[in-house]
Amino acid sequence: MATLTEILSAATSGETPRGWRRAVVDAEGWSRVAAALGAGEGTLMGLWGEPAAVFMAVLDESESAVWILSLNCPEGSFPSVGRVHAPAQRLERTIRDLFGLQPVDAPDRRPWLDHGRWELAQPLAAAPQAPAAEMPPYAFLAAEGPNLHRIPVGPVHAGIIEPGHFRFTVNGEAVVRLEERLGYVHKGIEGLMTGAGLERAARLAARVSGDSTVAYSFAFARAVEAALGIEAPTRAVWLRALMAELERLANHFGDIGAIANDASFSLMLAHCSVLRERVLRVAETCFGHRLMMDRIQPGGVTHDLQADHQGVIRGLIDEARRRFPHLVELYEQTASLKDRTVGTGHLNPALARRFGAGGFVGRASGRGFDCRRSLAYAPYDELLFGAPIVHRGDVNARLWVRVVEVGQSLGLIDQILDGLPEGALTVDSNRLSAAAGEGLALVEGFRGDILVWVRLGEDGTVERCHLRDPSWFQWPLLEAVIDNNIIADFPLCNKSFNCSYSGHDL
Amino acid sequence: MRKLFFESLFRGPLTEPAPPADAGQLAELAERLKGAAQRRIGRSLSIRQVDAGSCNGCELEIHAMNNPFYDLERFGIRFVASPRHADVLLVTGPVTRNMKEALERTYAATPGPKWVVATGDCAADGGCFAGSYAVCGGVAAVLPVDLVIPGCPPTPEKMLAGLLALLETVA
Numbered sequence: 001m002a003t004l005t006e007i008l009s010a011a012t013s014g015e016t017p018r019g020w021r022r023a024v025v026d027a028e029g030w031s032r033v034a035a036a037l038g039a040g041e042g043t044l045m046g047l048w049g050e051p052a053a054v055f056m057a058v059l060d061e062s063e064s065a066v067w068i069l070s071l072n073c074p075e076g077s078f079p080s081v082g083r084v085h086a087p088a089q090r091l092e093r094t095i096r097d098l099f100g101l102q103p104v105d106a107p108d109r110r111p112w113l114d115h116g117r118w119e120l121a122q123p124l125a126a127a128p129q130a131p132a133a134e135m136p137p138y139a140f141l142a143a144e145g146p147n148l149h150r151i152p153v154g155p156v157h158a159g160i161i162e163p164g165h166f167r168f169t170v171n172g173e174a175v176v177r178l179e180e181r182l183g184y185v186h187k188g189i190e191g192l193m194t195g196a197g198l199e200r201a202a203r204l205a206a207r208v209s210g211d212s213t214v215a216y217s218f219a220f221a222r223a224v225e226a227a228l229g230i231e232a233p234t235r236a237v238w239l240r241a242l243m244a245e246l247e248r249l250a251n252h253f254g255d256i257g258a259i260a261n262d263a264s265f266s267l268m269l270a271h272c273s274v275l276r277e278r279v280l281r282v283a284e285t286c287f288g289h290r291l292m293m294d295r296i297q298p299g300g301v302t303h304d305l306q307a308d309h310q311g312v313i314r315g316l317i318d319e320a321r322r323r324f325p326h327l328v329e330l331y332e333q334t335a336s337l338k339d340r341t342v343g344t345g346h347l348n349p350a351l352a353r354r355f356g357a358g359g360f361v362g363r364a365s366g367r368g369f370d371c372r373r374s375l376a377y378a379p380y381d382e383l384l385f386g387a388p389i390v391h392r393g394d395v396n397a398r399l400w401v402r403v404v405e406v407g408q409s410l411g412l413i414d415q416i417l418d419g420l421p422e423g424a425l426t427v428d429s430n431r432l433s434a435a436a437g438e439g440l441a442l443v444e445g446f447r448g449d450i451l452v453w454v455r456l457g458e459d460g461t462v463e464r465c466h467l468r469d470p471s472w473f474q475w476p477l478l479e480a481v482i483d484n485n486i487i488a489d490f491p492l493c494n495k496s497f498n499c500s501y502s503g504h505d506l
Numbered sequence: 507m508r509k510l511f512f513e514s515l516f517r518g519p520l521t522e523p524a525p526p527a528d529a530g531q532l533a534e535l536a537e538r539l540k541g542a543a544q545r546r547i548g549r550s551l552s553i554r555q556v557d558a559g560s561c562n563g564c565e566l567e568i569h570a571m572n573n574p575f576y577d578l579e580r581f582g583i584r585f586v587a588s589p590r591h592a593d594v595l596l597v598t599g600p601v602t603r604n605m606k607e608a609l610e611r612t613y614a615a616t617p618g619p620k621w622v623v624a625t626g627d628c629a630a631d632g633g634c635f636a637g638s639y640a641v642c643g644g645v646a647a648v649l650p651v652d653l654v655i656p657g658c659p660p661t662p663e664k665m666l667a668g669l670l671a672l673l674e675t676v677a
């Protein structure tokens with residue numbers, strides 16, 4: 001059998017854009033790539049639709065290259081990828097819900113994001129339909145055996161978290177099956193993107209998942225810049241990375257505290273939330289917004305770092321370096337806490353690889369992929385940082401990767417402040433004006449790789465934009481890791497993944 | 507752990523003085539409630555938060571109200587797990603169509619007297635998601651809203667000022 005690289009190279013059509021490769025394939029080529037993915041070659045990075053075409057993003061590790069393949073679907077159908085490669089299934093169900101394109105021979109025919117409540121059925125298809133009068137109740141997968149019972153949870157949960165439904169089947173305390181049902185926070189972002197001007201589209205991209213707003217804006221800006229064939233000024237690029245690392249720090253502090261809190265160790269939460277708050281206040285001081293929303297725009301950044309703000313950030317770094325090690329020590333020495341995290345929620349490395357799990361979920365199960373390094377983009381190609389890879393795959397490992405990444409981000413911020421070049425913050429606005437093109441960007445958010453693909457029309461508006469959250473490939477794994485754990489450990493496993501609902505539901 | 511406790515003893519509290527209750531919102535609430543619900547529930551409020559389609563940015567800042575700097579509980583305001591224990595529903599997001607029923611049911615499960623606070627620009631009127639096939643366009647499209655706290659997301663301080671205004675008016 002031809003290797004993935006051979007199949008892909010044969011499919012190349014036309015010019016190769018910088019940083020990624022593009023090909024239009026026929027149904028046979030599409031199926032061959034699907035088969036290669038199913039056989040464990042390459043990694044599926046995304047699968048999305050348009051009214052009359054489907055797209056697939058594939059990472060070819062041997063070449064460190066991302067391919068975007070498209071298949072025209074004049075008949076309204078395409079060969080199912082999920083049939084041979086499970087990670088594609090929810091993505092295909094979404095394509096069917098939104099565009100009405102049918103994945104032929106797909107193993108799971110149930111809708112995914114469409115709960116039968118929208119104003120339209122197939123809302124993004126060329127000709128949206130009126131919704132069916134009533135959608136049949138969602139058919140959860142069966143679990144049969146003696147002494148099983150089911151626990152439905154959500155969409156409204158007990159804490160301050162996003163909505164989603166979990167259907168547990170348990171035998172006593174042990175979870176036999178968990179099935180997720182998501183889509184509750186579907187806002188139709190990709191529908192709103194279509195036809196939007198750059199400014200509005202950037203605003204929407206920044207609100208796909210609020211905790212990753214910097215990473216999303218960063219990815220959207222880079223995708224647009226790739227489409228226009230321009231580059232943001234170096235100072236802007238460095239400031240983007242500064243904001244991205246501050247965002248990572250804030251989220252990791254929050255997560256570490258929250259994981260400990262889900263094992264009833266609230267002391268850790270209190271201390272970590274102080275560090276998180278410090279980061280947000282520094283962000284407010286330096287960039288004028290606690291979450292740094294809308295600070296990154298196509299073409300550059302909106303806020304400069306004033307000279308006296310360097311000291312503010314250095315002060316934060318010092319404080320974190322002084323206090324955080326005590327918290328790590330506290331975690332390490334609290335046996336009752338580690339008793340809950342060690343060995344809990346084990347994610348098999350083979351599964352992590354197959355699903356292309358990004359971020360701490362992947363890195364805690366032996367998958368080292370990090371866009372900042374694997375598909376290096378500026379300024380990370382000039383910065384030094386390690387790659388924490390752990391193989392244990394449990395809650396403890398996912399927490400530990402975050403701990404290491406905190407140190408890494410502190411080091412990166414140091415380097416960015418030291419090397420911050422002088423210069424403009426944005427490109428001339430006329431360079432941002434109307435030009436058609438297609439662009440792709442991958443950016444490492446705190447949770448993993450965010451993929452943004454955009455096609456701009458002649459008038460400079462967005463013709464189609466797809467934003468893929470890392471959670472797409474992490475949510476299904478959460479179902480796998482909870483298997484055979486006790487149900488009381490679910491919150492702990494869930495927090496250690498901390499998938500985004502909004503980023504997934506779009 | 508001992509070291510950490512010891513350090514905390516000498517570090518002094520991080521908790522900051524409360525922001526004044528938002529004057530504008532006080533007036534707005536007084537007008538809206540017309541004293542009807544005054545002093546029915548004593549000096550405390552139990553809040554059930556409902557995410558009705560937010561981007562999760564608002565949730566981050568709601569969480570922040572619980573950190574040692576803002577320490578919401580010192581005012582007698584606390585988050586509860588069940589709507590059956592709640593006086594206030596703190597709702598975020600543009601209310602997606604997929605969440606509409608869950609929000610209505612949560613409201614129905616909350617005993618009266620009850621108040622609905624729409625938090626964030628999305629909850630106010632759908633924000634930048636207004637007009638989508640998948641959203642209702644703000645909490646008021648589904649439930650009677652007593653107070654709107656604008657912002658994207660509102661800062662913890664703004665939220666606190668709004669909640670204090672509510673506390674002052676109804677409790």
Ligand code: SF4
Binds near residue numbers: 207560561660
């Ligand atoms: S108001 Fe802003 S932060 Fe809050 S949910 Fe809406 S977009 Fe997110």
